[in-house]
Amino acid sequence: MEQKIQFDEALIKRYNQSGPRYTSYPTAIQFEESFGIDAYKEAALRSNESGRGLSLYYHIPFCDTVCFFCACNKVWTRDRSKTTPYLQRLFKEIEMQSQLFDPARKVEQLHLGGGTPTFINNDEMRQLMEKTRQHFNLYDDDSGEYSIEIDPREANRESVKLLRELGFNRMSLGVQDFDEKVQKAVNRIQTQAETFEVLEGAREAGFMSVNVDLIYGLPLQTEAGFLRTLDRVLEAEPDRFSIFNYAHMPSLFPTQKKMNEADMPNADEKLAILHASTERLLEAGYVYIGMDHFAKPDDELAIAQRNETLYRNFQGYSTHAECDLVGMGATSISLINNTYAQNRKSLEEYYQAIDAGDLAVFRGVQLTEDDELRRDVITRLISHFHLNFVKIDALWNVRFKEYFATELANLSPMVEDGLITLSDEDIYVTAKGRLLIRNICMVFDAYLKPDMQNRFSKVI
16 A cells, blocks of 8 residues: 655645544543443453453653653653652552453553653662563563653653563654743753654664654744754664644643743644654655554564554554553553453552552443444554455444435545545545545444533644
8 A cells, every 4th residue: 555645735724623643443532430340340351351461551740751742641740759659559560460361362552651761770670570470471572562651851861671571662752842932931851862862772772663753832932943953863763653643721731831932833833743743754764654654664663554554542543453451550441352441640649559469440431332443443544544445244233324324425525526436335434534544434433522622633
């Protein structure tokens, strides 16, 4: 398949509404507190019959400083001793969770996110991985996709080397922007030297893949300034890029109020930054994976997309589709069998739950067959930019064109605008439509209502 995109400014402006990123379907808005620990445990037991691999996610919420733009669940503190009580509970949760799953099931994926996972010190990281290997069936080679999010201010060559020795083989490196004025405006002072020490250390240690995160739409950003950052990072030739659109939602994330809204680029300026950075990445030989992500053509994500084996979940795009996701730590989300389940969000509530001797699950949802079908449709579109009706019919025992007659009719304007091509058996997303894939997926979302959309970010 072609992995190109076409930038149509007029279309993008017309379709640039708010909508889900579809890291899950249904989205977290549909999670209910009537779904509790017992329902989660029942789903875990059912999942053992599948023989699927496992994906583990650990949420480490701590940050030394707060980045004003951040929309993650984090705890801002300079007190490093706060990691001790957190890890004590996390270790206990690891033990309890492991008892629910067949020990023969291999851990295909492992991901540490946050917050800042490397806020914990080297000894604590060793303990965390030892505890994981004690209770779950990890690979001893690089067969698994074991990744970690890195803040270069909290890492160096030696700590990166240790991470590799502990089994991590992929990392995502937060950069955002090198412009000093922008860094000051968002309270993230990060030198190029710090950043490239970690990136070079990852190469020296033998990491299989390094992703770099950049954000556009921050205060004082300009097209020229953003391209200077992008060009500097391109010199290091990372395997992947994530170019995120900053979503300004201060009512949901109060620290965003600390930034001067008047200094933020307007919609036209943001579009210019996206256009220019996209062109620069394509010129440099990267291909568009989707949803802000670019990769080298020989990267496993690019290969999986061409083979239509790519998958998308809470950690982004992945090559390991058939896994049950076990989320651990405060606020983490699990995807087990046909259920989503979320842990308590605050540290106090998380500690209380674990100290009581049970899991910290407090809400979730059990998917109906319609939910599972729509999730499959959305996942295929957002991962492959292609949907074959015959495959869906065979897998779900439906007649796609009858089941989704309303949705297919609603796609007509997108066909006319050239975002998709529609045949008797397939939907293909065109190069022009790929930047607007969220809009296309929204047509198949049975829950999305107009009054909900202000709870999501803009698609561009």
